[in-house]
Amino acid sequence: MAKFPSIEWFKAIQDVANGDDRLRKLGTCDAVMGVKVRDKAYEITFEAFDCTGVREISEADLANTDFYLDMPYETWREMLENIKQNGKPDRQYTLNTIDFLAPEGFAKSDDQSKKDSFYRYGQTFQQFFNASAEIDTEFAAPATA
Amino acid sequence: MVQKTEKKSAATSATNGISDALRRKAISKNWPLVVVERALRGGVKEELLHQALDAGMTPLQAREMMVGGDHGEIKLSMAWAKVDTERGIRAEIGKKGLTIDAINVGSYADVPDLWPDQTMRPRGAYVKPGAVSMGYTIYSKAEVWADNLGELYEEAIQRRWRPATDIPWDTIETLPKDRERAIGQICTELCEYNYAVILALGKWVREVSYGFHEVKLFLSTVLFDAGRHYEAFRKRALANGSGLGVQATGDRLMPIREAMCYSEMATMVFMVNDSFVLSLYQLLAALAQNDAEVKLFTLAAQDKARHLAYGVEHTRFLIEHQPERRDEIRRYLLKGEEYIAKDRVADTPMREALAIHLGGGVKQIGEGFRRLDDFHRRQLQAYLGRVEAAGLENHQDVLWPELAADLQPAQA
Numbered sequence: 001m002a003k004f005p006s007i008e009w010f011k012a013i014q015d016v017a018n019g020d021d022r023l024r025k026l027g028t029c030d031a032v033m034g035v036k037v038r039d040k041a042y043e044i045t046f047e048a049f050d051c052t053g054v055r056e057i058s059e060a061d062l063a064n065t066d067f068y069l070d071m072p073y074e075t076w077r078e079m080l081e082n083i084k085q086n087g088k089p090d091r092q093y094t095l096n097t098i099d100f101l102a103p104e105g106f107a108k109s110d111d112q113s114k115k116d117s118f119y120r121y122g123q124t125f126q127q128f129f130n131a132s133a134e135i136d137t138e139f140a141a142p143a144t145a
Numbered sequence: 146m147v148q149k150t151e152k153k154s155a156a157t158s159a160t161n162g163i164s165d166a167l168r169r170k171a172i173s174k175n176w177p178l179v180v181v182e183r184a185l186r187g188g189v190k191e192e193l194l195h196q197a198l199d200a201g202m203t204p205l206q207a208r209e210m211m212v213g214g215d216h217g218e219i220k221l222s223m224a225w226a227k228v229d230t231e232r233g234i235r236a237e238i239g240k241k242g243l244t245i246d247a248i249n250v251g252s253y254a255d256v257p258d259l260w261p262d263q264t265m266r267p268r269g270a271y272v273k274p275g276a277v278s279m280g281y282t283i284y285s286k287a288e289v290w291a292d293n294l295g296e297l298y299e300e301a302i303q304r305r306w307r308p309a310t311d312i313p314w315d316t317i318e319t320l321p322k323d324r325e326r327a328i329g330q331i332c333t334e335l336c337e338y339n340y341a342v343i344l345a346l347g348k349w350v351r352e353v354s355y356g357f358h359e360v361k362l363f364l365s366t367v368l369f370d371a372g373r374h375y376e377a378f379r380k381r382a383l384a385n386g387s388g389l390g391v392q393a394t395g396d397r398l399m400p401i402r403e404a405m406c407y408s409e410m411a412t413m414v415f416m417v418n419d420s421f422v423l424s425l426y427q428l429l430a431a432l433a434q435n436d437a438e439v440k441l442f443t444l445a446a447q448d449k450a451r452h453l454a455y456g457v458e459h460t461r462f463l464i465e466h467q468p469e470r471r472d473e474i475r476r477y478l479l480k481g482e483e484y485i486a487k488d489r490v491a492d493t494p495m496r497e498a499l500a501i502h503l504g505g506g507v508k509q510i511g512e513g514f515r516r517l518d519d520f521h522r523r524q525l526q527a528y529l530g531r532v533e534a535a536g537l538e539n540h541q542d543v544l545w546p547e548l549a550a551d552l553q554p555a556q557a
Binding site: 026027028030047048049091094096097099100101105111112113114115116117119120121122123126 | 431449453
């Protein structure tokens with residue numbers, strides 16, 4: 001069981017995603033995606049047909065990614081638990097829907113042309129998170145205010 | 146007994162020096178034996194004649210090869226193999242396979258700023274005097290180029306999809322009539338937009354000279370994408386009882402059709418209109434009523450984001466290499482914005498259909514219009530972000546006035 005968020009958790013779904021032909025069949029993807037959960041930040045690199053790198057970074061380094069996903073911890077948890085149920089999200093929990101419904105967006109970047117990677121490879125990023133259904137995730141206790 | 150038969154079939158006939166096997170094959174392929182005989186007498190090996198027969202060479206072609214009169218020697222020109230092009234190129238195969246960028250090595254990687262050749266000569270091939278003109282009108286690299294063209298072309302090929310089978314059409318269930326009619330109207334207008342893109346690119350892609358083959362290849366994928374989107378949206382409109390709606394006013398399509406130069410058309414399509422359309426695809430995927438619409442509009446958004454990646458990079462390249470055209474490009478942007486703003490007012494069917502979709506039905510139309518204002522603001526902010534990324538900063542200061550109103554927060 002891997003704890004979310006942690007480098008072990010991201011590496012675990014990287015292994016699942018790369019070992020599954022579905023990611024490859026979506027076609028090539030070259031992008032660096034950031035993930036921000038509470039005070040933790042991660043960088044996930046996609047190159048050609050694979051997810052080639054996962055590492056923890058500082059919050060400041062999120063500026064070096066093409067875009068980063070940022071939403072409250074409880075929304076992360078709801079999304080991942082929903083994915084776990086069916087191996088894919090219900091319509092209200094897709095990355096695109098979450099982004100659309102969030103007033104300030106879910107995918108963020110100072111450079112719109114880089115942020116467009118989020119749409120350009122949308123299926124690939126969705127498949128990456130869908131891979132989390134294959135592992136057991138331990139969620140942290142709710143944060144105290 | 147068997148051995149004897151094989152020996153006999155391999156034997157050479159006493160007449161004309163032609164083996165039985167060759168004789169039978171020549172007869173079966175309607176070659177006159179005199180041609181075979183002459184070839185053998187001229188020193189052509191029997192094995193070569195077998196190959197020629199197996200390859201389907203006609204007797205006439207065989208005679209033309211043997212131009213040595215009675216001696217029957219085969220004389221090949223081979224001049225084509227000695228022309229002064231760069232040889233010995235061995236492109237490297239990378240993680241994505243052998244890509245169009247990977248074969249841009251040595252002199253083949255040289256994409257000149259001007260390519261005045263009027264013929265279909267592939268870049269790097271030897272010039273053949275007398276080759277006919279194809280009537281190209283675009284010879285300037287800056288007019289069409291972007292440094293990400295090879296990457297985008299390969300991506301378009303890799304990430305292609307098939308509307309007939311990749312979309313789970315069977316997940317569409319009966320919707321309330323107002324919502325079904327709304328999606329039908331939206332799809333009708335999206336069909337029309339994609340048709341306009343097909344017409345515009347179909348006209349311009351033939352004008353680009355072959356020295357910039359990456360441009361022609363990529364634009365061909367955009368043409369195919371637009372055809373696919375037209376097909377897929379028409380299918381959605383006709384899949385669940387809605388049928389098509391009313392034709393669009395078409396204001397936003399006018400400057401695309403009437404563009405006088407490639408960069409004007411590219412700015413209209415790949416910067417202005419595609420930017421607004423990508424946001425619309427995102428909205429439609431987010432408000433999808435079934436898995437078919439989620440996948441349909443997510444896949445369409447992927448294609449559209451790729452087209453925009455060309456638009457931004459092309460504009461950046463053009464301004465960097467021809468900075469004197471900065472104001473010209475800005476005028477094209479404003480022209481596109483003007484027609485988008487006109488469409489916003491005149492296109493009542495699209496406005497109402499989107500409000501019904503956003504509100505969740507005709508009864509919530511008021512909430513739908515409020516959300517539509519929010520959507521237009523985000524749509525415009527994304528557009529301005531792309532214009533800035535292309536190298537045209539502070540465009541919000543000169544934005545077409547009627548469109549600039551979208552930046553104001555919606556009234557509660």
